[in-house]
Amino acid sequence: MQPMLSLFFTMAKISLSCFGGGYAILPLLEREFIHKRNAITQHDLQNIIAVAQSTPGIISLNASTYIGTKLHGFVGALFASLGMLFPPICIVSLLSYLLSSYAFLPWVGNALAGLRICVTILIWQAVFRLFKSSVLNIPTFVLFSAVLLTAFLFHISPALLLFSSGLLGFLVSFIQKQRRQN
Amino acid sequence: MLQLFLSFFWIGSVSFGGGMATVPFLRALSEKTQWFSLEELSTIIALSECTPGPIGVNMATYVGFLTHGIWGAILASLALALPAFILVYFLANTLEKNRNNPMLKGVFAALTPASTALIAAVFCNMFLSIFHGNLELQLKSLLLFVILCAITLLPKTKHLPIPILLLFSAICGVLLKL
Numbered sequence: 051m052q053p054m055l056s057l058f059f060t061m062a063k064i065s066l067s068c069f070g071g072g073y074a075i076l077p078l079l080e081r082e083f084i085h086k087r088n089a090i091t092q093h094d095l096q097n098i099i100a101v102a103q104s105t106p107g108i109i110s111l112n113a114s115t116y117i118g119t120k121l122h123g124f125v126g127a128l129f130a131s132l133g134m135l136f137p138p139i140c141i142v143s144l145l146s147y148l149l150s151s152y153a154f155l156p157w158v159g160n161a162l163a164g165l166r167i168c169v170t171i172l173i174w175q176a177v178f179r180l181f182k183s184s185v186l187n188i189p190t191f192v193l194f195s196a197v198l199l200t201a202f203l204f205h206i207s208p209a210l211l212l213f214s215s216g217l218l219g220f221l222v223s224f225i226q227k228q229r230r231q232n
Numbered sequence: 233m234l235q236l237f238l239s240f241f242w243i244g245s246v247s248f249g250g251g252m253a254t255v256p257f258l259r260a261l262s263e264k265t266q267w268f269s270l271e272e273l274s275t276i277i278a279l280s281e282c283t284p285g286p287i288g289v290n291m292a293t294y295v296g297f298l299t300h301g302i303w304g305a306i307l308a309s310l311a312l313a314l315p316a317f318i319l320v321y322f323l324a325n326t327l328e329k330n331r332n333n334p335m336l337k338g339v340f341a342a343l344t345p346a347s348t349a350l351i352a353a354v355f356c357n358m359f360l361s362i363f364h365g366n367l368e369l370q371l372k373s374l375l376l377f378v379i380l381c382a383i384t385l386l387p388k389t390k391h392l393p394i395p396i397l398l399l400f401s402a403i404c405g406v407l408l409k410l
Binding site: 065066067075105106107108109110111112115116119124127131134135137138139141142143145146147149150157159160161162163164165166167168169170171172173174175176177180181183184185190191193194195196197198201202205207208209211212215216218219220222223224226227 | 242244245246247248251252254255256257259260263271274275277278279280281283284285286287288289290293294297298302305306309310312313315316317319320321323334335337338339340341342343344345346347348349350351352353354355356357358359361362373376377380381384394397398400401402403404405406408409
């Protein structure tokens with residue numbers, strides 16, 4: 051039980067230090083599990099990153115599940131993931147409660163209006179970053195534009211657009227593979 | 233409660249590439265369930281950026297708390313984490329071995345720009361929603377927007393941590409609006 055609890059609290063501690071996005075967690079994981087605990091190797095970490103990026107869901111959660119599995123199997127995965135979930139659940143619930151309790155104050159509404167503008171910019175920054183790493187050639191640019199226009203103008207379900215794109219990617223790779231074989 | 237669980241289980245299954253990828257799906261969720269508006273979504277995102285922990289989880293917790301209190305918060309977060317947990321636990325080995333499969337790479341090469349485009353669409357909607365209300369309000373909003381753009385682009389200030397930026401915006405919001 052002891053190593054499980056230790057894993058739980060370690061993940062909780064890392065979760066607490068992870069401000070603003072899953073990638074920030076990777077150096078923390080590196081420091082804790084590679085250098086301090088000597089539990090995994092650099093190669094493992096690269097695998098973790100690849101797996102965490104390929105599976106849907108949040109990167110940091112995927113990474114913690116993976117580490118937990120590597121260290122202590124299913125129970126390890128469970129404790130690691132729960133550890134990562136625990137701090138945000140507590141903190142955000144508290145903040146949400148406070149926010150709804152004091153929402154009647156007029157200045158709260160004004161502050162939120164200011165926040166909304168900032169959030170718009172933060173989303174722009176995320177888009178910009180992702181754009182640089184994912185739109186690398188003409189086909190991807192065309193796909194990007196097509197999805198953007200369809201989503202913005204026609205309100206089609208994002209899941210449908212995503213699945214169609216994945217299918218498209220699959221078909222293109224398939225055709226390329228056939229061409230290479232001939 | 234069941235709808236909450238299913239909704240976040242779904243979001244947890246289709247969001248590729250980090251917390252922000254959940255945003256388009258959260259927007260679709262808000263349109264479907266009316267649990268929160270686009271404006272409230274901004275608040276949710278803002279809060280999620282300020283609090284420690286992965287963004288997606290913060291957002292799930294917030295929506296869960298809004299709709300069903302603390303149990304909703306716990307349920308939504310677990311629902312979000314569950315698909316990934318299942319996938320990673322059972323497929324970790326397979327994924328490791330097939331990392332360089334060209335077909336898989338092809339799928340992700342298409343999924344990532346698509347996901348980015350979906351988030352960009354949400355950005356467009358949010359940008360447009362800044363301009364509501366009377367002319368004075370719109371001008372003031374635009375002013376704050378321009379100031380924030382400048383802060384994020386100028387070399388001296390562009391590395392300010394996000395919570396500070398949000399705090400600044402909140403204070404400006406109070407000072408400017410009404």
